[in-house]
Amino acid sequence: MKIELLDDKTVKVLLSKIDMTAYNLCYDEMDYKNPQTKRVILKLIDEIKKEVKINLTTGKLFIEAFPYADGGCILYVNVLDPGKTETQSQKKLNSGFDTPLIFVIEDINLLGVLSNRLMTRYSHIILKSALYLWDEKYYLLLYTYFKMDSEIMKLIGEYGKFYGKGTIQSAIVKEHAKELIKNDAIAMLDGCLY
Numbered sequence: 022m023k024i025e026l027l028d029d030k031t032v033k034v035l036l037s038k039i040d041m042t043a044y045n046l047c048y049d050e051m052d053y054k055n056p057q058t059k060r061v062i063l064k065l066i067d068e069i070k071k072e073v074k075i076n077l078t079t080g081k082l083f084i085e086a087f088p089y090a091d092g093g094c095i096l097y098v099n100v101l102d103p104g105k106t107e108t109q110s111q112k113k114l115n116s117g118f119d120t121p122l123i124f125v126i127e128d129i130n131l132l133g134v135l136s137n138r139l140m141t142r143y144s145h146i147i148l149k150s151a152l153y154l155w156d157e158k159y160y161l162l163l164y165t166y167f168k169m170d171s172e173i174m175k176l177i178g179e180y181g182k183f184y185g186k187g188t189i190q191s192a193i194v195k196e197h198a199k200e201l202i203k204n205d206a207i208a209m210l211d212g213c214l215y
Contacts, residue, residue, distance in 0.1 A: 026073040027172075030100040034065055038092035048088045069098065076100070087145040095145050121151075121162040121191050122173060126181035132159050135180040136210035139163075143173060144208075152206035155198035160184065161206065162191055 023035040041047065044061045051058050062084065066077060080101040087095045126132045132152075139147065146165050153160040161181070163173065174183055184190060202209055 022068065024069055024072045026075060027097075029075065032069050032073060032075055032098045034069065034096040034098065035089065036094045036096070037089075041092055041094060046094070048086065048092070048094045051086055051094070053084075065096070066098070089145060120187045121164045122186050123184040123190050123194060124161045124163070124177045124181045125184045126159045126161060126177075127157075129159065131180045132161070133210055135161075135177060136207040138176060139173075139207045140211040142176065147207065149204055150202075150206040150208075151200070151204065152202040152210070153194050153198035154201050155194065159201075160194045160198055162194065163207075 022037070022040045025033045025035075027033055036044070036046075044064070045057060046061055053059060053062070066082075069075065070077060077098075077100055083099040083101050085097045085099075087097075089095045126135060139150075143165075148164045150164070151162040153162070159181075161177075165173070177183070184194070
């Protein structure tokens with residue numbers, strides 16, 4: 022198990038297949054109404070408290086689960102601000118779907134390497150991706166589940182430049198650039214270009 026503090030209200034918990042087996046969990050059967058899932062979540066919260074400095078008592082907890090490689094699972098534990106509902110918080114988390122991050126990468130080989138790294142580290146939070154060509158430069162649009170913009174930008178900064186974020190910038194790219202891959206661009210590019 023790996024526990025990582027993402028910010029003062031968010032923790033990422035990576036459970037390997039071995040961890041899932043030890044906790045007698047299966048991603049497809051996880052449900053907070055299930056007593057076994059509840060027990061495991063309570064144990065994980067205790068582990069989080071021991072390992073990272075985060076106050077999990079300032080509000081309700083919002084927990085999202087995503088499947089991970091080879092039968093593992095990734096959990097995001099968010100402390101909701103007092104007074105916020107789960108629906109309000111979920112809207113905030115999912116707002117990335119309509120506001121893509123846009124990056125410019127000049128080299129096709131770097132784009133292949135980048136796609137591999139994105140698939141390896143962030144495939145569980147990238148809802149969709151698209152690729153465009155404009156003035157001999159590649160424009161990568163990423164729509165994400167979770168607000169990890171700074172982490173993704175740090176990684177992509179090694180390969181290209183941040184162009185902008187949001188519907189206006191994406192509309193500009195879509196109007197002026199040639200669409201190369203409409204959906205699942207990073208999955209298609211992963212490993213095939215380098």
